Amino acid sequence: MKFTEGYWLRRETAEAHYAAQAYAVEALPDGLRVLSPARVIVSRGDTLNTATITTEFTHAAPGVIAVRSRHHEAYERREPRFDKTARPTLPVTVRQDENEAVMEAGAVTLRIDKKRFGYRFYAGGELLTGCGFHNLAYIQDGKKPATMSPSADYMKQDYEPYMVTELSLAPDECVYGLGERFTAFVKNGQTVDMWNEDGGTSSQIAYKNIPFYLTNKNYAVFVDHTTDVSFEVASEKVECVGFAARGEEIRYYLIYGADAAEILERYTALTGRPALPPAWSFGLWLSTSFTTSYDEGTATGFISGMAERGIPLSVFHYDCFWMKEFTWCDFEWDERVFPDVPAMLRRNHERGLRLCCWINPYVAQGTAFFREGAEKGYFLLRRDGRGVWQTDHWQPGMAVVDFTNPDAARWYAEKLRALLRMGVDCFKTDFGERIPTDVSYFNGADPVGMHNYYTYLYNRCVFRLLCEERGAGEAVVFARSATAGGQQFPVHWGGDNSASYPSMAETLRGGLSFAMSGFSFWSNDISGFEQTAPPDLFKRWVQFGLLCTHSRLHGSTSYRVPWAFDDEAVQVTRFFAKLKCRLMPYLYAMAVKAHETGLPMMRPMVLEFYGDPAVTHLDRQYMLGDSLLVAPVFREDGRADYYLPDGEWTELLTGGTRWGGHWQSDSYDYFSLPLYVRQNTLLAVGGTADRPDYDYADGLTLHLYALQPWAEARCTVPDLTGAVALEAAVTSVGGASGSVVGWQEQGAPVGALELRLSRPVPGLRLVLHGIDAEKIDAVEGGALSDSDGTDADDALGYCAEPGGAEPKSSAAALAADADALGRAPSDAVIRIDAAAAIVRIRLKKH
Numbered sequence: 001m002k003f004t005e006g007y008w009l010r011r012e013t014a015e016a017h018y019a020a021q022a023y024a025v026e027a028l029p030d031g032l033r034v035l036s037p038a039r040v041i042v043s044r045g046d047t048l049n050t051a052t053i054t055t056e057f058t059h060a061a062p063g064v065i066a067v068r069s070r071h072h073e074a075y076e077r078r079e080p081r082f083d084k085t086a087r088p089t090l091p092v093t094v095r096q097d098e099n100e101a102v103m104e105a106g107a108v109t110l111r112i113d114k115k116r117f118g119y120r121f122y123a124g125g126e127l128l129t130g131c132g133f134h135n136l137a138y139i140q141d142g143k144k145p146a147t148m149s150p151s152a153d154y155m156k157q158d159y160e161p162y163m164v165t166e167l168s169l170a171p172d173e174c175v176y177g178l179g180e181r182f183t184a185f186v187k188n189g190q191t192v193d194m195w196n197e198d199g200g201t202s203s204q205i206a207y208k209n210i211p212f213y214l215t216n217k218n219y220a221v222f223v224d225h226t227t228d229v230s231f232e233v234a235s236e237k238v239e240c241v242g243f244a245a246r247g248e249e250i251r252y253y254l255i256y257g258a259d260a261a262e263i264l265e266r267y268t269a270l271t272g273r274p275a276l277p278p279a280w281s282f283g284l285w286l287s288t289s290f291t292t293s294y295d296e297g298t299a300t301g302f303i304s305g306m307a308e309r310g311i312p313l314s315v316f317h318y319d320c321f322w323m324k325e326f327t328w329c330d331f332e333w334d335e336r337v338f339p340d341v342p343a344m345l346r347r348n349h350e351r352g353l354r355l356c357c358w359i360n361p362y363v364a365q366g367t368a369f370f371r372e373g374a375e376k377g378y379f380l381l382r383r384d385g386r387g388v389w390q391t392d393h394w395q396p397g398m399a400v401v402d403f404t405n406p407d408a409a410r411w412y413a414e415k416l417r418a419l420l421r422m423g424v425d426c427f428k429t430d431f432g433e434r435i436p437t438d439v440s441y442f443n444g445a446d447p448v449g450m451h452n453y454y455t456y457l458y459n460r461c462v463f464r465l466l467c468e469e470r471g472a473g474e475a476v477v478f479a480r481s482a483t484a485g486g487q488q489f490p491v492h493w494g495g496d497n498s499a500s501y502p503s504m505a506e507t508l509r510g511g512l513s514f515a516m517s518g519f520s521f522w523s524n525d526i527s528g529f530e531q532t533a534p535p536d537l538f539k540r541w542v543q544f545g546l547l548c549t550h551s552r553l554h555g556s557t558s559y560r561v562p563w564a565f566d567d568e569a570v571q572v573t574r575f576f577a578k579l580k581c582r583l584m585p586y587l588y589a590m591a592v593k594a595h596e597t598g599l600p601m602m603r604p605m606v607l608e609f610y611g612d613p614a615v616t617h618l619d620r621q622y623m624l625g626d627s628l629l630v631a632p633v634f635r636e637d638g639r640a641d642y643y644l645p646d647g648e649w650t651e652l653l654t655g656g657t658r659w660g661g662h663w664q665s666d667s668y669d670y671f672s673l674p675l676y677v678r679q680n681t682l683l684a685v686g687g688t689a690d691r692p693d694y695d696y697a698d699g700l701t702l703h704l705y706a707l708q709p710w711a712e713a714r715c716t717v718p719d720l721t722g723a724v725a726l727e728a729a730v731t732s733v734g735g736a737s738g739s740v741v742g743w744q745e746q747g748a749p750v751g752a753l754e755l756r757l758s759r760p761v762p763g764l765r766l767v768l769h770g771i772d773a774e775k776i777d778a779v780e781g782g783a784l785s786d787s788d789g790t791d792a793d794d795a796l797g798y799c800a801e802p803g804g805a806e807p808k809s810s811a812a813a814l815a816a817d818a819d820a821l822g823r824a825p826s827d828a829v830i831r832i833d834a835a836a837a838i839v840r841i842r843l844k845k846h
Contacts, residue, residue, distance in 0.1 A: 001161070001191075001193075001230035001232070001244045001597060002191070002232060002234075002236045003016060003137075003139055003141070003162075003164065003758050004186075004236060005050050007237065012140060012218050013142050013143075014139050014140070014141050014441045014528070015139070015140040015141075015143050015159075016134075016137045016138070016140075016142075017038040017050075017051040017053075017071075017137060017138040017139075018038060018117075018134045019036035019037075019038065019053045019055075019117045019134075019135075019136040019137070020032050020036065020037060020038055020039050020040050020070075020116075020117050020797065021036060021039075021040045021041060021103065021114070021115070021116065021117050021383060021755045021791035022035075022036055022112050022113065022114040022115075022117055022118075022119075023035050023036060023037050023052075023114075025096050025101040025112065025114065025651075026348050027094040027494050028056065028058065028094075029058060029107070029346065030058045030059050030092050030093075031057045031058035031059055031066075031092055031094070031103060032056070032101060032110075032112075032281045033054060033055070033056045033170075034054070034055045034056075034057075034101070034112060034119075034620075034721050035053075035054055036052060036053045036054070036055065036117055036136070037050050038050050038051045038052065038053070038138075040116075040514045050136055051136055052071075052818060053069050053070065053136060053137075054069070054070050054073065055067065055068065055069040055070075055119075055136070055464050056068045056069075056441070057103055057110055057119075057297075058092075058722050059090065059092045059106070059369060060086035060087075060088055060253060060270070061085075061086050061089070061266065061269065061270060062089060062090065062106055062266070062273075063106060063123075063255060063256040063257060063262075063266050063269060064086070064222075064253055064254070064255050064256070064266055065074030065105060065108055065109060065110065065253065065254045066086065066251070066252075067165075067249045067251065067252050067253070067254060068249065068250075068254050068694045069163060069165065069249065069250050069251075070163075070249045071138040071161070071163065071248040071249070072117075072161075072248040072319060073248075073730055075161075075247060075248035075249065077227070077246070077247040077248075077249070077446055077449070078444060078445060078449075079225065079226050079227050079445070079446040079448070079449030079450075079453075080226050080445050080450060080453040080810060081224075081226065081245075081451075082220040082224060082226060082271060082272050082456075082483075082484050082485050083271070083272065083485055084224075084271060085270060085271075085748070086270060086685040087529070087747070090105060090106040090647055091380055092104065093105075096114070097635075097668050098113075098812045099113075099115055100112060100113060100114060100774065101114060101787070102442045104465070106656075107123050107124070107256060108121060108122070108123050108254070109121070109122040109123070110122075110130075113132075113502065116133070117132070117133075118130060118131060118132035118133065118135075119131050120132075121130075121219070121256070122260075123218060123219075123256045123330065126218075127170075127217075128217060128218060128219040128254070128256060129167045129168050129169070129217070129219060129221075129254075130167065130168045131165060131166060131167055131168070132168070134166075135165065135166035135167070135168075135240065135242075136163070136164070136165055136166070137162070137163070137164045137209070138162075138163055138164075138294055138803075139161070139162040139164055139244070140144070140160075140280055141159060141160045141161075141162055142159055142160055143158065143159035144156070144158040144159065146150070146158070146786055148413050148541070160246065161246065161247055161248050162245065162246055162247070163244070163245055163247065163248065163249055163250035163253065164242060164243070164244045164250070165242070165243055165250055166232075166237060166240040166241065166242040166243075167221065167240060167241050167242075168239060168240055169188075169215070169234055169239055169240060170217055172216075172501075172613075173188075173215050173216060173217050174186045174188060174215060174216045174606075174616045174617070175187040175188055175213050175214075175215050175233050175241060175271070176213070176214050176215070176216075176513065176516040176604070177210065177212050177213040177214045177220070177233070177513060177516040177517040177816055178192045178194075178210060178212065178213050178215065178231060178233075178513070178517075179194075179206050179208045179209040179210040179439075179482075179513065179517050180206055180207060180208040180210075180492075180495075180510045180511065180513055180514035180517070181204070181206050181509075181510060181513045181515065182201045182203070182204075182206070182211075182480075182496065182506040182507075182509055182510040182513075183204050184204060184509075184619075185509050185512060185513060185617065185618075185619035186562050186605070186616065186617050187213065187231075187233040187709055188233055188234040189233065189234055189235055189238075190204075190231075190233050190235060191230070191231070191232055191233070191235050191236075192204075192207075192230070192231040192233060192442060193228060193229075193230045193231075194209040194210075194211050194225075194227075194228055194229040194230070194452060195209060195228050195230075195436075195451065195452070196208070196209050196432070196433040196451065196452050196455065196481050196483070197433050197434075197497075198431070198433045198434060198496075200495060200496045200498075200530075201494060201495055201496065201497040201498075201503060201507055202497075202498065202502075202503060202506060202509060203360060203507050206509045206510075207433055207480050207481050208480075208481060208482035208483070208486070208492065208514060208517075208519075209452060209483065209496045210229075210482070210483065210484050210514075210517040210518065210519075211223040211224075211225060211229045211484060212229070212267060212484060212517050212518060213233070213241065213264055214260060214264070214267075216260075216348075216606060216616055217608065218257060218258065218263070219254060219255060219256050219257070219260070219263065220254075220255040220256060220257075220263045220264075220267060221241070221245050221253070221255070222253040222255060222267060222270070222484070223245070223250075223251070223252045223270070223640045224251040224252060224253060224694075225244055225245045225251065225449075226449040226450070226452055226453040226483065227245055227247070227446070227448050227449045227452075228451070228452070229245050230242065230243065230244045232244075232245045239275065240539070246448070253270065255270075255538075257731070259481060259610040259611075260516075260606065260607045260610045261597075261599055261607065261608075261610075262605075262683060263425075264516075264518055264597075264598055264599055264600070265597050265598050265599065267518050267598070268487065268518050268597075268598025268599065269727065271484050271485045271487070271518065271756065272487060272488040273487070273488065273595060273596070273598045274487045274488055274490050274519070274520045274521060274594060274595055274598065275463070275472065275489065275598070276473065276487075276591060276592060276595040276722045277476045277490050277491055277521055277550075277591065277596065278473060278474050278475075278476055278693070279584065279588055279692055279693035279720050280315070280354055280691075280693040281354075281476045281491065281550060282410065282549065282550060282551075282580070282584060282587060282588070282591070282678070283312060283313070283314025283315065283551070283577075283580070283581065283691060283692035283693075284305075284311070284312060284313050284314055284315075284546070284552075284553070284573075284577045284580075285314065285315040285316075285317055285356070285478075285523075285550070285551065285552040285553065285554075286302060286306065286313055286315070286316055286317065286552075286553050286560070286561070287316075287317040287318075287319055287553060287554035287555070287560065288302075288317065288319050288321075288322075288551065288559075289319060289472055289556065289557070289558065289559050289560060289591055290319050290320060290321075290472060290529075290554075290555065290556045290557070291321075291556060291558055292555075292557065292558065294321070294337070294621065295337035295338070296337065296338055296339075296344050299316065299318070299344075302559070302561050302673040303316055303348065303351060303353065304681070305352070305561060306383060306561070308614040309562075309570050309574060309576055310574050310690075311573050311574045312355065312574075312577045312578060312581055312689070313690075313693055314353070314691065314692055314693075315353065315354045315355070315356055315360070315425075315429060315480075315578075316318060316348060316353050316354075316355055316356070316425075317355075317356040317357075317552070317554070317556055318355070318356070318357050318358065318585075319428075319554070319797055320356065320358050321334070321360045322334065322338065322357055323661070323702060324336075326364060326366065326395065326396055327364055327366070327367050328360065328362065328363075328364055328395050328398075328575075329359050329360055329361075329362060329364075329369075330360070330363065330364070330367040330368065330369040330370070331364060331369065331415045331416065331418070331419060332367075332369075335424065336522075339563055341422060341423075342422055342423060342470050345422060345424065346423060346527050348695055349423060352691065354425040354426065355423065355424050355425050355426075356424070356425065356426045356427065356428055356478065357419060357424050357427055357428070358427075358428045358430055359416070359427050359428065359429060359430065359433040359462070360429070360430045360432070360459045361400060361401045361403070361412070361431065361432060361454075362394060362395055362398045362399070362400055362401075362431065362434075363379070363395075363398060363399050363400075363401065364395035364396055364398045365390065365396060365398065365399070366396070366397070369415065370397075370399060372411075373399065373401070373408070373411070374387075374388050374399065375412040376407070376408075376411070377405070377408075377442075378401060378402060378404050378405060378407065378408035378411055378412075378442070378724070379399035379400060379401060379402055379408075379441045380399065380400045380401075380436065380439040380441065381402075381439060381514070382438070382439065382440070382610070383440050383447075384440055387411050388822070389436055389438070389439045393434065394431075394434070400435065400436070400439075401458075402441060402442050402656070403444035403452075403454070403457035403458055403461055403641065404441045404442045404443040404445055405443070408442070408556070409457070409461045412461060412845075413461055413462070413464075413465040415605045416462065416465055416758070417465060417469060420465070420466070420469045420470070421469070425470070425474075426466065426475075426476050426477060426478070427462055427466075427477055427478070428477070428478040428479075429458065429459050429477045429478065430479075430480050431449050431481065432454060432455035432458045432459070432479075432821075433478065433480075433481045433836050435450065435454040437451055437627035438450075439595075444716070452483045453483055455479075455481035455482055455483055455486060456482075456483050456484075456485055456486055456539070458481075458490060459477060459479050459481075459482070459486060459489040460488075462489075463475055463476055463477055463488075463489040466481075471549060471722055473720075473722070476490060476491060477489055477490070477491065477524070478491055478492075478552070478592030479491070479492045479493070479552075480492070480493060480804035482494055484518070485793060486519075487520060487598070489537065490519075490520065490521035491521055491522065491523055491549070491550045492514070492519060492521070492523070493505050493522065493523040493524055493525065493550070493552065494510050494511055494514075494522065494523070494524040494525070495510075495529075496525075496528055496529045496530060496556075497524065497525055497528050497530070497704055497840050498526065498528045498529070498531055499527055499528030499530065499531040499532055499533035499534075499537060500533075500537070501537060501540075501634045501635065501636075503528055503617075504528070504537070504540070504541055504544065504632070504634060505620060506608065506635050507524045508524075508544065508619065508620065508622070508632065509619045509620075510724045511524065511548070511602060512602070512604040512619055512622060515600035515602050515603060515604055515607070515622075516600075516604055516606075516607065518596070518598060519600060520549075520591075520594035520598065520599065520601055521549045521550060521552035521591070521594065521600075521601065522543075522548060522549055522550065522600075522602060523548055523549065523551060523552050524545060524552075524624075525541055525552060525553075525554045525555065526538075526541050526544075526545035526546075526551065526553050526554070527541040527542070527553075527555070528541070528553060528555070529554065529556050530556050531556075532557075532558045532563070532612055535565040535566045535568070535569055536636055538562070538565045538569050539565075539568065539569050539572045539670040540632065540633050540634070540670070541671075542562070542569070542576055543572070543576055543633065543670070543673050544630075544632035544673075546573075546576035546577055546579070546580050547576070547580070547628075547630045547632075548602060549587075549601045549602060549623055549809045551577075551580070551711075561797075568670060571671075572603065572670045572671060575671055576690040578690070579689075580692065581686070581688060581689045581690060581691060581692050582685050582686050582687075582688070582689050583685065583686070584686050584692045584693075584694075584696060585684035585685065585686045585690075585696035585697075585718075586625065586627070586628075586683055586684050586685070586715070587601070587624075587625065587702060588696065588718050588720075588722075589625075589684065589715065589716045589717060589718050590624075590625035590626065591722075592716075592718050592722045593625075593626075595722065598755075601624065601625055602622050602623075602624060603622060603623040603624075603625075604618070604619070604622055604623075605618040605621060605622065605643070605645070605740070606618065607623075609645045609805050611735035612645050612646070614643060614645070615643065615645065618643060620634060620642075620647070621642050621643070621674070625680075626678070627677055627678045627681040627683060628652065628675065628676070628677060628678070629642075629644070629649065629674070629675070629676040629677075629678065630674070630675055631673065631674035631675075632673060633668055633673050633674075636757060637667070637691050638667045638668050638669065638764070638807050639665065639667050640665070640666055640667075640668060640673065640674050641663060641664070641665045641667070642663070642665075643660075643662070643663050643664070644658055644659075644660030644661070644662070644663075644664055644676065645660045645661065646660050646661045647660050647661075647678065647679045647706075648660070648679040648706040648708075648765040649678065649679065650676065650679075650705045650706055650769055650770070651671050651674075651675065651676055651677075651822060652675045652676065652810070653671075653675055653770065653808075653822045654672065654821040654822040654823050655822035656808075656822070657706070657770065658676070659714075666807075666808055667807040667808065668807050668808045669807040669808070670679060672807070672808045673731055676707045677706075678705070679705065679706035679707070679708060680705075680706065680707055680708055680711050680712070680713045681704075681705045681706070681713055681715075682702055682703070682704055682705075682713035682714060682715040682728060682730050683697070683702070683703040683704075683715065684700060684701075684702055684703075684706065684715045684717045684726075684728075685700070685701045685702075685703055686699065686700060687699020687700060687701070687763075689744070690816045693720055695719070695720075696718065696719070696725060697717055697719075697725050697726050697761055698749070698763070699763060700717065700726070700761060700763070700764055700765075701764075701765045701766075701767060701825065702715065702728055702730075702764065702765070702766045702767070703766075703767045703769060703823075704730050704753075704766065704767065704768050705769050705770075705771060706769070706770060707730060708717065708730050708732070709732055710732055710733075711729045711732055712729055712730065712732075713729065713730045713822055714729040714730075715728050715729075716728075716729065722757070725739075726757065726758055726759060726761060727757070728755065728756065729755070729756050730753055730754065730755050730756075730766075731753070731756075732751070732752075732753055733751060733752050733753070751842070751843060752840060752841060752842045752843060753768070753840070753841040753843075754838065754839070754840050754841075755781075755832070755838070755839040755840075755841070756796045756837070756838055757832075757836070757837045757838070758837075759837060760833075760834060760836055760837050761832070762834040763834070764831075764832040765785070765829060765830065765831055765832065766782070766829070766830040766832060766839070767827060767829050767830075768824060768827060768828040768829075768830065768841075769823055769824075769827055770824075770827065771827065771828050772824075772826040772827070772828065773785075773826055773827070773828040773829070773845075775828070775843050775844050776828050776830075776841060776842075776843065776844070777842045777843060777844040778841075778842045779830055779839065779841050779842075779845045780837035780840040780842075781832065781833050781838055782830045782831055782832040782833050782836060782838060782841075783830070783831050783833075784828060784830060784831075785829035785830065785831050786829075
């Protein structure tokens, strides 16, 4: 929200009181307090008839400083508060003289200018950010005249109060995050308002507003308000990020980290780490779609069609019309089209499927569920005291469940519990953004603050129920709306996109922005929710969608079964669905890491390569976990322009290698895309391609890529609970005498390789990409396979890369039904002895 007209002038309706001086500094047990008058105090008379702002800086956690600035200290906003786990662990040192006050809290140092108001945060001697001249203010907006004469306006305070803080930006500083935003990935130059709304993916409106931003200068800011905070990101003042909150107080946390990953770890330690989604949820989800005509026969036909075509399917989703029209949500199946629901659900379970139902927190009138909720006081009430708040927007006369009422939350959950016990496995928790503000809540909360916070209570209620009924490791929702802390209840999807390449690009952009806001698991509607994609776009989006953490085929007015597009779409869907299943040992290990650290699985390039200035604006490619780079194709002609950071990269699907540090441009058919493996990677690939949840150690193959001299590549293979099933590491070492036996060009391993396993694994194989079998001199603890590389059982297939200007293709892998990962025929394959925990591979001199 802009309160100025250019740099020097204020908006005429805004009366500003800026902190002008750090007049008094008081040490606190865990920080310090600063009293700042709105004018420089020269004489005692200056202390009269002026506003003051009191700011407290406290050490909240390692690398985290909490900042709280107040005007009128006894003002009560009654806004809901985010749950936080701030726990200071280090002592705070405060010292001051007549010019400066200094607070040292672990790695962060705060310096306060006492003469001319301002404060700055430092770490390692480097400036992070600061607040200075006219950067901290109390604003009286729209102030109406009052009088000191006897009248109704006597000392009347009629205005909207705001607190504003502005923090400096460096010349090359980029700002990221602020939720799942579909505008430019770098937020500089944007005005961003924290107001959840159902606006699709093609505007500045967002379903998931997170008052958290992260920059490429080793810090982030979390504004601790559930209300409609407004951010001016190098927009009102191009040298600053400004943020304004209604009321007499503004709170934020300054979070320092050595890199973006450490910052996100500290932020999610503060606001909550994500639960670990069940492994089955990473497979392909198929929906009935929204307004399409469907019944049990339609659903069965879709499920059978996927099986007949060999496409692995994990979850089948029943969208809104599993209930009768005009009754959403009374959670009663439409018996006209689903006459025997328990039997139907049982049959689908016997097919190995999990089942999902669409829900939202709104209840239409005319249902027994509505009448019960209204009678018991379980809905939001009109502020004018005239009963339940209702609207005809979405459903006729619908009411909104009041989750601040514990009895209402239990009532809602019990209705869902009946569905779970009937055989439903999870819920798509749609909506949660259309929350009115002219209402009263059971707990008296500020309705403006509740507008965004409502989704937290809604999804928490459903997620807790799933944990109770299915167990913590089996709970998963498919949520659209979110606020800070909502990352604890995965998964979220990107909302209503459209069938076009620009919408595909904006969808990815929103997902990457969401990842920079502390969320780890994300999906989207493959090929677009609105309209129907042409076959070309469907196939390109399938590639991208099945290389996200979660993958769903869902549409609005048309079905999304791949055979509705063309025969090749079936092949492409089968290929990438199987590929994802084979990658699950790696992907689930990354999911466990996200659960434990808060790092997203889909990582913007700037998050993974924080110090590389070439990646600051990249929003059409990403890292999938630590080791896989994905660059979706966004053009009908199959061309892709993408950037490879420094190092050696191997194409997963062709086996070709590239050296990074510059841009690449290639053409790809529908069975390939830029999908690269980072150097020094030991990639765990599973032996099952028809489901995502299996014993990942059974039939396991370890693929070693571009191990550099004297380097180590490690991987962890989890079980289905997230516990460690296997740890493996490959190290490049010297020869038997400890000397270097020989080097290959471009940094290939030296002398020998050593594989260490936490336990023996029968049937384990090791593929040495880029190392010819002829270069192996001896293997201790295993044997060199005699496969020529075309045996999928041994080598996961061989994908030749055609030369010339032809598109890169993995057609050979397609023939193997995605049992293939690209490698040259001569790449060495080592069969590991069943009892071996250490394997040594000696290379020949050359």
